[in-house]
Amino acid sequence: MLDDQKFLADLQDSNADVRFAAWRQAGQASPAVIPQLGKLAASSQPGSAKAAREALATMTHAVGKDPSAPIRAAVVKGLLDLSGDGYALPVRVHALRLLSGIAGPDAVPALVKWIQQPDLREEVVFCLERIPGPAAAKALLAAYRDAPDIFKPRLLAALGHLRVAEAVGLCTEAMRSANAEIAVAAVKAFGRIGAKPATPPALPDPKTLSAWQQIERLDGILRYAEARAKEGDAAEALRVYRQALERPEEHWQCAAVIGLARLGSAEAAAVLLTRLNSPNSTVRITARNAWKSMAASKA
């Protein structure tokens, strides 16, 4: 272990090389110095503040590889304290970003306390998204109910990113929101999760959406089909691709023929066949290439 007082003094040295040498050794420092590093990270001396931030990062990385590292819990606890009310906002943000790399499920209750704080909630969600396991996902789900409308799309994005199957019901409900931002965010999350709901969802009416939201809506549906195909639910994927194929837009037709070729079934091939002579050259070439790749994969 380092001499804590010398370590802290070196981080504030006027010589940048001395500060650097100190922060590089921070992996050997005691987690007991974390509160002092938090204060130093808010210093008006930018060199000392940087050295303290880098020291915190080095301590974090030193315990980051192995979740069972002996002092990892102490470092997490120290960083959780820094994320609390007693520290300057940039320090709290820095602590949350570091926690995103090492915090485990045990840290979730402490983190979620700040999720309704407007100046911190984005960082809390960022941190939760990186914590593996169901605890963070459950916390995000629970936070949705009390979140203001402006933040609901962000929470939906996190649930989609984490592919939280338990969030499918929430997504289908949110798709019916009168707020188009929420409704489209729900379709996007739904597509990324890719789980089939108990009853077919009522997708937002395209007429109520902007041009961009319509693009996002369709992308969500295509991702859903892709996920269903990966799960072996070819019938559901085929249903979606058939619909996409009827759209006038060239790239949705292309996406449909590519999806059909990936399904590779006789039924999918029969649908794909109808586009091999499409008058649109991009669709035609894409369909022919897809057909060839499907045939090659069967050979």
Added chain:
Amino acid sequence: MKTSRRRFLKHTGAAAAGGALLFDIVPARALGLQGQPAPSDVLNLGHIGIGGRGRGFLRPEADLGKQVPAPPNLGGEGTRFLRPARSMALCDVDAQRLDMAATRVGGKPKLYRDFRRLLEDPDVDAVYIASPDHWHALHTILACQAGKDVYVEKPACNTIQEGRAMVAAAERYGRVVQVGSQGRSQPAAWQAANYIRAGRLGRVRKVACWHYASPAGDWTPDADPPPTLDYDLWVGPARWVPYNPRRTHGSFRWMIDFGGGQIRDRGAHVMSIANWIMDADHTGPVSVEAKGEPPHDGMYDSGVTMEVTYEFRNPEWTLIWAQPGTPSTELDARYGAVYWGETGNLTVTLGDGQGTATDLKAKDFAAHCDCGKAFKSPGHAENFEDCIRTREKPIMHMEAAHRVASLCVLGNISFQLQRKLEWDPVAERCKNDDEANRLLSRPGRGPWHL
């Protein structure tokens, strides 16, 4: 909404069915008479990010109908002419840059601050993306979603997950995506590729890149963003930091979150050629170990000095990125790579807009043998625009670009964590390293998500 001829054709796919109707209403000029290219032969381009790099892709309205030489910094040989194209839509978060680009293009391009408005425009066929690095992934993915073919500047992505999502988007929509590591389109890289692939060096066991160090930077106070800049949109999906002129236009590169230093900037050129020559476009290393130092002071955080060692298997070879490293003794250049084989070595320098050079022996070999193995690109932009028509994959396709960017990203992660990473290039995960695996993705911010 007014329906243009292009929009009608693109969205109905009814050229054959509606042929007679179109024949009746299309004026002579539209058929390519009067010295003008037919509109259907003209690529309608959108441009996202038109600062220093992005301006190089603009196609002025006044050039339409003229023979426009291909830019020499994008590879190819001899004098070549670009396919007719017009820059019909321009987008930048900085109004000042937007105005400058509009003046340069002439005519009446559509101007946008929000790239989504540009991507919605069905008249835009393809986009050139030269936004800051932290935007490359989302701009590309969303452009694919909107049905555009994409030329995006390197490095392809800032995280492994971004790169994989870009590959998925290009494949999902069947879009052509060319990434701007143009070294592969330069004749010297092609000569070197043929020379090495023909076994003229024996088996290559080591590729050693050299490059000068990144700047250390200083302290510049944060400030209010200039009124012409939409700073929140500039930050986009990255973690929020207050505006600072020394980490936005031009100098964002020295921040890990935005640019990632020399290794991600020039590494995406030099190591792109290495991956191409070594036939590693669909794989990756099994270990990555970075050493070196970040700035001791100042606001930047990317490595000033770095030496990153990548070990590949099946076949076994080692790639080294070193800034500074050991320059070639054969050719004088500020960066490049030496390919060390069993029977000799070969230098390939640069690989970016400054051109590429290689040893005379590779040039002679290319001139005097049947070198049919490596694809010879006509030039990076021409290759892209050819592929728009043929729907083939361009020379720096998305999977290849993702694999090159992965080298850069993993080098930085190892550098940040100060430890060796064991990498599974199939699963694209680190072995036994929880924190490193979390750094393979970066959750988005606000509305910006993969």
